[in-house]
Amino acid sequence: DDVRLPKEIVDEGLLSSPQLESVALASRCFRRTLPSGARCGFLLGDGTGCGKGRCISALILDQWNRGARRHIWISATNDLFADSERDLRDLKTGIPAASLQRVKAYGPLDVSNTLEMDRLGPQRDGVLFLTYSLLVAGKGKDSANDRRDPNKCRFGQVLQWLRFRNATGDGIIVLDEAHKAKNLESNAQCARLVVELQRACPNC
Numbered sequence: 364d365d366v367r368l369p370k371e372i373v374d375e376g377l378l379s380s381p382q383l384e385s386v387a388l389a390s391r392c393f394r395r396t397l398p399s400g401a402r403c404g405f406l407l408g409d410g411t412g413c414g415k416g417r418c419i420s421a422l423i424l425d426q427w428n429r430g431a432r433r434h435i436w437i438s439a440t441n442d443l444f445a446d447s448e449r450d451l452r453d454l455k456t457g458i459p460a461a462s463l464q465r466v467k468a469y470g471p472l473d474v475s476n477t478l479e480m481d482r483l484g485p486q487r488d489g490v491l492f493l494t495y496s497l498l499v500a501g502k503g504k505d506s507a508n509d510r511r512d513p514n515k516c517r518f519g520q521v522l523q524w525l526r527f528r529n530a531t532g533d534g535i536i537v538l539d540e541a542h543k544a545k546n547l548e549s550n551a552q553c554a555r556l557v558v559e560l561q562r563a564c565p566n567c
Contacts, residue, residue, distance in 0.1 A: 366390050367428035368421060369455075377454055378421055382414055386421045393426065393535075401565035419537050420450040423490060427458055431534040432488035433525055435567075436460075437495060437557075438539035444492045451490065459489035463517065464497055471513045472524040491524060493517070495543045498560075499552050510556070518556050525564050532564025 366387050372378055378386070389405035396402055409415055423434050436447055444462045451458055465479040466472065472480055473487050483489040501509065501516030513519040525532045538544060538557065545551035547558060561567070 365394075367425045372421070372454060378417065379414070382418050382421070385409070385418050386425065389418075389422050390425050393422075399565070401561075402567065404561075415539070416446055416450040417454065419539065420447070420454050420456060423451070423458060423535055423537075424454060424456045426535055427456070432486070433527070434490045434534040434537065435521060435525060435560075436490050436492045436537040436539060437498060437544075438492070438537075439494065439543045441494055443539070447490070447492055459483050461489065461491055463491055463493040463520070466520075469502070469514050469516075469520065472520050473527050487524070487527075491521065493521065495540075495545075495553050495557075498556055510559075518560070522560065522563055525560075525567065529566060531566035534567055536561060536564065536567045 366383070367390075368378075368386070373383065385407055389407065392403040392405040407415055407418060409418075419436070423436075426434065438444075438447070441462065441464045444460075444464075448460050451460060459482050461479050461482045466475060466477050468475065468477065472491075480487060483491075497517050498521065499518070501518065509519075510516045511519045511522060513523045525534065525536075543553075544557045545554045547554040
C-alpha cells in the first residue's frame with residue numbers, strides 16, 4: 364500500500380506493525396470514493412492502550428504529505444488536546460495544532476488574530492482540535508443558516524475553516540471517542556451536526 368510516511372518512523376519504532384497496518388488500511392480507504400462521490404471513511408475500533416492517537420497522527424501526516432492541509436480532530440474533552448499534540452510531536456510530523464476552545468471569539472478563523480490561531484502559522488493550516496460539546500455551541504438560533512454562520516456558531520467556524528480553499532473540504536475529520544457524538548436516531552443535535560459536517564465536506 365502507498366503510505367506516505369517517512370521511513371524513519373518505522374525504522375525508529377515510532378509505529379508498531381499493527382499500527383502501521385491500520386494506517387495503511389485507512390489510507391487505502393481514503394483514496395476510494397462512495398457512489399455519492401464522497402470519500403470513504405475508516406473505523407478504528409482498537410481498545411484502550413493500543414495507540415489510536417498515534418494512528419490518527421500518522422494518518423494526518425499521510426494526508427498532509429498528499430497535499431491535504433486542514434484537519435479536524437473532535438474528541439470528548441479539552442484535556443485530550445495535550446494528548447493529540449504529544450502524538451503529533453512524537454511522530455515528528457511538524458504539523459501545528461490549535462484548540463478551538465482557546466479561541467474565545469466567534470468569526471472566521473482565517474482572519475482571527477488570536478494567539479491560538481497564530482500557532483497554525485500565516486496560512487492557518489494544521490490540525491484544529493475541538494470537543495463534541497463545543498461543536499454544538501453558539502449564540503444564534505438552531506437554524507441551518509445560523510449554525511453555518513461563523514459569527515454565531517462554532518460549527519460555522521469549523522465548516523468555513525475546512526472549506527476555505529476547497530468547497531468540498533480538505534483533510535481528515537477525526538471523530539475520536541465517536542460514541543460521544545450521541546444518537547442520530549434520537550435526533551440529538553451533536554449527531555446531526557457530525558453528519559452535516561461530513562456531508563458538507565465530502566472530500567474529507
